[in-house]
Amino acid sequence: MNINRTFGTTVAAACMLSLTACSTARMGKGPVVSGTVGENVVQATAKVEAIDYDTREVTLRGSDGEKFSFVAGEAVKNLAQVDVGDTVAATYYESVAFEVHKPGEVTPGVSIAEGTGTAELGSKPGALDAQSITVTSTIVAIDRDTPTVTLEAPDGERRTIKVRHPEHLKNVKAGDQVEITFTRALAIAVEELP
Secondary structure (H helix, E strand, O other): OOOOOOHHHHHHHHHHHHHHHHHOOOOOOOOOEEEEEEEEEEEEEEEEEEEEOOOOEEEEEEOOOOEEEEEOOOOOOOHHHOOOOOEEEEEEEEEEEEEEEOOOOOOOEEEEEEEEEEOOOOOOOEEEEEEEEEEEEEEEEEEOOOOEEEEEOOOOOEEEEEOOOHHHHOOOOOOOEEEEEEEEEEEEEEEOOO
16 A cells, blocks of 8 residues: 555545444434534654664654654564655544434444555555544433433443533434444655655
């Protein structure tokens, strides 16, 4: 897999994993209500200051001016393609999303979707690691005054959570099922000197 060095690729991979995880159990008409609880993107860059190809020690200088060194493990296939002055760019993405379904449209449980990739041999090093975890629980109680919902996990554990947007409860009833999906993705790439 050739790593595309854009944030869009990271988000696309995360979204693909999120959709895959949600669709594994889907049998019905689709969600009654859905949304994103939170989403976060962190980007960082550092310049390559020094490389010892024999010991595989790499020294980077962060955008804040701080230097730090590490030993690139054997998983870094293309270390010989890295030059002093190259930029190492990292993007981390995470989100929490939900979908509420009518009873019987989804199956309670936990599903995990994962994906990884590395740069092609001979190109600048790069890697993508993404994971999406979906937990499908049953709504056993709704308190519209508080507003909270009580969820029963597949293992029988119950947890009451505060609802951020009470208007979402309008068409939701006890017995409905909610899929909560946590997605995270990390893309790291070495970019050539300009």
